[in-house]
Amino acid sequence: MSTKTLYIEQQIWDYLQEVTDPEIPVLNIIEMGIARGVSIEGDKVTVFITPTYSGCPAMDAIEKMVKEKLVEKGVSNFDVKLDFSQTWTTDWMTDEAKIKLKDFGIAPPEKTTSEEDFLKSISGTKIVPCPLCDSFETELQSQFGSTACKAQYFCNSCHQPFEHFKCI
Numbered sequence: 001m002s003t004k005t006l007y008i009e010q011q012i013w014d015y016l017q018e019v020t021d022p023e024i025p026v027l028n029i030i031e032m033g034i035a036r037g038v039s040i041e042g043d044k045v046t047v048f049i050t051p052t053y054s055g056c057p058a059m060d061a062i063e064k065m066v067k068e069k070l071v072e073k074g075v076s077n078f079d080v081k082l083d084f085s086q087t088w089t090t091d092w093m094t095d096e097a098k099i100k101l102k103d104f105g106i107a108p109p110e111k112t113t114s115e116e117d118f119l120k121s122i123s124g125t126k127i128v129p130c131p132l133c134d135s136f137e138t139e140l141q142s143q144f145g146s147t148a149c150k151a152q153y154f155c156n157s158c159h160q161p162f163e164h165f166k167c168i
């Protein structure tokens with residue numbers, strides 16, 4: 001790989017860093033683990049993105065935002081491809097991203113998303129600590145919060161509703 005290619009690749013990653021998740025504006029798509037790869041062939045740039053959740057409506061918006069960002073930066077020959085070769089897991093989110101998510105008032109996903117955890121989250125028995133006061137006295141109110149990717153919880157300790165990012 002030539003130095004020029006490496007340079008362009010780094011530039012593209014810098015641009016992608018400016019694309020934030022439409023649902024979670026404090027996080028960019030690299031921190032979210034959505035931007036998976038950049039490939040340069042000649043003057044053609046290909047960006048690979050993996051949806052957090054196959055039915056996540058935000059993906060269309062994210063794909064559009066990536067394209068708009070590349071156009072804005074003067075990249076004319078590019079392609080944005082959805083990469084389904086691996087399944088997105090919350091482990092792809094950086095630890096820093098999870099902290100930012102919590103600061104934003106959304107309970108971050110757990111480190112490991114085993115099937116058992118998933119079943120627990122579906123049945124509502126999973127305990128999600130409150131992102132506002134760290135209390136475990138929380139209860140699930142709805143599997144679907146403002147979007148399908150988030151569940152709505154209520155904290156019985158600080159009496160505040162909050163959302164839990166549950167995409168797996």
Ligand SMILES: [Zn+2]
Nearest residue numbers: 130133155158
């Ligand atoms: Zn609370």
